[in-house]
Amino acid sequence: MTDQTHPEVAALLARSHRLGADPRSTNYAGGNASAKGTATDPVTGEPVELMWVKGSGGDLATLTESGLAVLRLDRLRALTGVYPGEEREDEMVAAFDYCAHGKGGAAPSIDTAMHGLVGAAHVDHLHPDSGIALACAADGERLTAECFGDRVAWVPWRRPGFQLGLDIAAIRAANPRTIGVVLGGHGITAWGDTSEECEANSLEIIRAAERFIEDRAAARGFGGPGDAFGPVAAELRPLPEAERHARAAALLPLVRGLASTDRPQVGHYTDSPVVLDFLSRAGHPRLAALGTSCPDHFLRTKVRPLVLDVAPDAPLAEAAARLRELHAAYRADYRAYYERHAAADSPAMRGADPAIVLVPGVGMFSFGRDKQTARVAGEFYVNAINVMRGAETVSRYSPIPESEKFRIEYWALEEAKLARMPAPRPLATRVAFVTGGGSGIGRAIALRLAAEGACVVVADRDGGAAERVAAEIGSADAAVPVTADVTDEEQIAAALRTAVLAYGGVDLVVNNAGLSLSRSLLETSAADWDLQHRVMARGSFLVAREAARVLVEQGMGGDIVYISSKNSVFAGPNNVAYGAAKADQAHQVRLLAAELGAHGIRVNGVNPDGVVRGSGIFAGGWGAQRAAVYGVPEEKLGEYYAQRTLLKREVLPEHVANAVFALTSGELSHTTGLHIPVDAGVAAAFLR
Template structure:
């Protein structure tokens, strides 16, 4: 196995276990020899995880390759700690070959330490030692001379020099505890380095398990005892839209809710207000979690109205405090304040909401705070949790180098930070709409009465950061309300709803039964009403506007034969668009619709009797129905589900922001359906 393959294999193993490091946290490296393609001579190289990568999913493209001789020669031009940030630009002059990831701030640590393999990780047990008030004593007591304490220093070139000196001066040491930060380990081989990393982590955890005192978060407080599962989920769903509206004061965000046992245990403890106020400590965390969370201070079972009123007060106070924090430490040339809203909101007895520009960022922010909770538990069990000073937190959070990392992120897609609920999305037009919205950056809840179909489409779209399935019968008000609640718990709230669930049948008036009429109106008219009602309640509570889109039909405006029940139900939907646009405009909720026609290929409703019924009505073979529909249009083109999805995107995207009450025809040109 090559040096690079060994490095990637080790990195992926370490990164796959959250006990070793958090997502996108830490970095690993290996040194080796390759032939210089220009001179043909052997050259010593360093391969190190680049900026922003994740160890668990690291590939060769995520590595930086640098010439070791040039990297180590930087010690001769190093201008000192006050100007160490200048050294990051110098790393580019040490790179070997084209491509590769941008070198991270930790590159010096890996290059200057005299060991073939180096791991820098953020394990919860290691951070517990790193943030303990008497961390140096604990480190010596736990590890003896095998692990050395290094006082807090912001990551950079000087920290690399410090660790290199430890390596030289303590030949028996296998690594270090970095005060306020994490651990670094080394080895002569990849296997030895990994073993040393795991030894530090496992030894630290064993010490905490053996010596830690019970109730590290203080005695459980009765008023913050976790609510029963159903009650806390219901309370979280009720709080979610208001919270999302509050944290969107500066920019719209996606939310993530969790009621993990670690979170509920922490919040039940009498010491959680003190500990939460101290915030996180590991430098990786500040950009995601902010300097500290917002913590609700009411009893867990307080009335919902009481909690909502208190959250509004606490949010205003949080923004004022955060602005003051920024102003205390900001210096000329610092990045502008990124926003004063919290990234973490803690609700005792209920759980934690975390927020970010997309679902992954929101989820990872929550995971980072769970890491912080675990570190607090460990530190408080054997000592006292003491993270780095607030001024140092600011230096990390508003570090120009971290700002540069943010600028390297791809530009957000048009629907980034938007949350969509699409009904009837397990097939046909609904599935096409779900695909298009997800492709444009939205988080999508794939709702369908067929659980397997919904799950299959959601899986196709990607991870649960992109899409989740929900089973719902749109004719059941309780099921619809539950689907909207599930959306709020999955992504923090809701921004756009697509009423697509439908069915169809064709029969002459004299053969249309009451059951036919009731069934069609229940699914189409009543179903879209129930979905819009539940969604509007959330959107109004959220207070940041939104979109409701109806997938109607050309039949809403054109009188077709043998079509009274379907056409009447679709006309009902079309008028709901106008009625709701009029009513909800005051809340900045836009309501529009799409009138497709002749969507045969790929359409869910044309897989059953409807296709044969419509073919019989027009006197054409069923296999030529799509061709027939296309032939009667002005453009002579067949309409596909993707064309309807395109129209939905146009309605909810960034261009038609001033349009509501509109029904867009997607029918390839049916003159009888022209607006009038």
Template sequence: MISELIARSNRLGSDPRNTNYAGGNTSAKATATDPVTGKPVELLWVKGSGGDLGTLTESGLAVLRLDRLRALADVYPGVEREDEMVAAFDYCLHGKGGAAPSIDTAMHGLVDAAHVDHLHPDSGIALATAADGEKLTEQCFGDRVVWVPWRRPGFQLGLDIARIKAEHPKAIGCILGGHGITAWGDTSDEAEAHSLEIIRTAARFLAEHGRPEPFGPVVHEPLPEAERRERAAALAPVIRGLASTDRRQIGHFTDSEVVLDFLSRKEHPRLAALGTSCPDHFLRTKVRPLVLDLPPTVPPAEAIERLRELHAAYREDYRAYYERYATPDSPPMRGADPAIVLVPGVGMFSFGADAQTARVAGEFYVNAINVMRGAESVSAYTPIDEREKFRIEYWALEEAKLQRRPAPKPLATRVALVTGAASGIGKAVAQRLVAEGACVVVADLSPAGELATALGGPDKAISVVADVTDEKRIRAAFQAAALAFGGIDLVVNNAGLSISKSLLETTTHDWDLQHDVMARGSFLVSREAARMMIEQGMGGDIVYITSKNSVFAGPNNIAYSATKADQAHQVRLLAAELGEHGIRVNGVNPDGVVRGSGIFAGGWGAQRAAVYGVKEEELGAFYAQRTLLKREVLPEHVANAVFVLTGGELSHTTGVHVPVDAGVAAAFLR
């Protein structure tokens, strides 16, 4: 039975036509043996709070005794105190109970059906948010699906649906006004079939009865793709900075056909102002989006100036919304910045505490666009009123759910770009930054898609091909960061190569190549990083992976050591120049890092081993023995130093170099 429930949940949840990410819940009732009494006991297995149907596993189910859950109806104190019932669910848990029960548990337990599905399909919500939704529901389904007027999720809604099912024995489910659908069945297959019947029948009804162009005529065509994405990359850091006024956010950009079509139409300002309706939607997207009210053809500078004005007005409006409806018991205002910013002709920028939350917020607004299209095609889009939205957004139960979230990691909401990240030090740095909560752009001469996937995929890391000697490729790498995550906060200049020759053997080509990659390359990367960080207005970190050779004079190393000294002084110069913008610039000076190094594997190791008269495979041990600590320096040791410099504890440190060389006295900083 549990396996059937999980399989049904995964099938329903993996299709976005059925429900949104982490939206809805499913359940099953069955008899099991009470391990204490040895007697049969009726149990309810239901998706717990915060889970996702598409990826649900058994550990995500709450398990409750039905006799105790149903007995709560006898002590229910009424709708004004229904929130107290959620705490009572804990006294109905069976055994260890599994996941925390959600607010919808009553709906599943009180409805007299073995299997129940509650979902948020766009087609169902379109009918649920239509001005004459009750009439349309009857027209669409007859007596097979029943209309339930809007009621906030909770115990009373569970009682309402249970009563409606009892009064309509032919019904397979209901449309919940302003919200979604609920379906039921005697078997798991029947419940799933009824859910899909409601969803598909509603979609068919909208397609057959809906008027064309429900959003009105096109007034502004989207910009061509290349121009659109260049404009988006230019706007993203500015918008991210605005959306992070109260707390730093990660961004996500979407220019799907659904979004671009909506923003090209005459009615999009009116509809966007109405906000979303389904609780799952507006909890992610906020009460309404910020919409740029200029055509796509305006110059970027004019668009940015107007966005700043609109953002200030948005914050004032949101504060007024909070003050209109807040009571002495309401949680404090969580922040007045928008979660969704719509730019006609360009696309949608969505924001959240991490990349997944930002991406999902955008997906929810796409759901809302689909809902608005469906409702407007057959009626008029009429979401639940603002007071009800506030009651849910600042619900004590929602606040409690937020408080249960784990504490953020030190680099959460930070976006990093690491050059030379495919191997060695760069790879170790990228791994450490992701482990500490950052989103990372893995930049290297060669594609590093496998590494980006291993780091967690597009919600954690992306790969870009970047030659640090090429200004256009560097700019493209930062544009990719802006489109994927909203901007940049942390840059690690690690890309490099090494040529080990004596002065007389060093050619001008050797010299120029060494300086182009490291001195010129780190200058170009830092310049683009500073430009984006200044646009964001949130400060930032630039870290140079220099070398002990920047201060230590060794043999046969003129080109490499000279360019490392150049990088070391760039740290001081940029720290002095960028401090007024809150941008800290620091360096890390490692000893030779042999293990995992692309540089050493590419010939440098053999050259340095020959200089010192040791075997190449013994070079790491040789380096270790000449240090005070007699320890080999590994890539992860350098990564540790990068994290220490950027993780928050050294917030007042800039312009310094941290040695990671196990103690090379000749390289002591003076």
């Protein structure tokens, strides 16, 4: 907000933030809020009535002034005189642009008419679980009257739009005592003369619905939150946590690959008590098949989930085979759903893969174009579970008809909203696993891959360093740290499991962890030799092997990149153990490229020259040792290396990161088994 923020706007934003931050009130990016007030027209200098309303695609909890659409109320209300009727109501959305006041502002949402036509200064439209439970109950109209009396009215299901705004405005005008409405199959709308009154009315509706459901649960003798779903089925009880997570990590790569049949997806795993309880109940298959109801829910979760129907402790091979069968059936069913309802002017089918996969005893896998989208899809399905439980407690869950879901999912206005989204970054949907990511070259690689859209797992023996780099990248939606010593098989396996549980799998692996000791042949001990080969030669092998298990199971191809060295082909002095270990890594690239190509997995390498600035290896003593070998001050070592190159340029961590990005961004899709020199031109290290 600025110093010139209108008082009504300030109140609107504060109210939006409070409501949006409480998951009982609404879900992420769900609902909208508005305020009306008088401002000065900059052209005439006269007062003008305006409405500020959350724009399309915004989120109440994080709403800013720039996320508001600002419209003149006289023009918006005048649209009622030219409204062509329900059959052509979508045309009214374009008319909102002619009601705009001033420059900029967010695109008006489909709910703009609801806010503008209702005769109240402040309006909230929200998607609380308790309100949607009444809205989706088979006898929702009767229950609304029983719960609220005449303070809240019932509006039968109608797709959001201009006509819904007219209907609600008419109810408000005819019933001055009403504080809001329950929208059948959808949510609630409340209003007030002040921001405080509007918020209080919204919360009154939400809390009254919560109490109404809780009282009915107690009256029916329900002892637990999921009793409305039927009795617990012993064979569906959740596995113990360790077994649950191990099974999720084993299944997720396969499920992610299946869910990415039409386009790559990032995954999210949820085993919250709400999900596990739902999946342990005998009634969950029936309810899951009915699908979600609130448009904000099924636009993110699809009309229904895929539900695995084998026992939680069934052999993994049996579960995997059944998942493949169910996925094929899901795709066929979704195509049939599309063909049942598509008209000549419907948008093309966007994809037939599930967004939600439910695994009894284990939890829920959700998928999306990025981690946030995948996580939010899961959160919305939790909302849907809460809605089902509430509706089944007071009545029977009865979502809107499938035909209406299709009208929302393949609405031309929804298609236009998707078209406004920015183009994805080059590495969007890709999950990167970077060893030695806590400093130097590894840190630079992690930062670059994240900047290009990848989710990054920062692996380092120094857990604190990994945490700092992950925090530098952003939230857990963008990066997670893992503590892993690449010489330890169990730690590597655990680190890859963490990556799978965080993002659904792995696509891009960077073998970067390394160290070096600069000693002559006679001074190099067996321990020196073994240490460097354990970390680089053996460590790279262990990481590549464990990652390949995930990559092959996903069936989505992938990249493995080795950060080798020009020393893998250049014979420098006092460097036998390091050079030999790097040569081992270099040949692993060739061997694995040959072996994994059949799976669409590309294996390439990068050969840097000495990276002095920002390097953990050089800072750990290697720089001083190499400077002594070449007879230059340590602080001049980078300049020394630069002067011996053809380009006379120093190599920095960022230059190595650039090469990794070039190899993995898709432009070199037909390249494998290659080593890219990043050495500013060292003729003796030219590849032959």
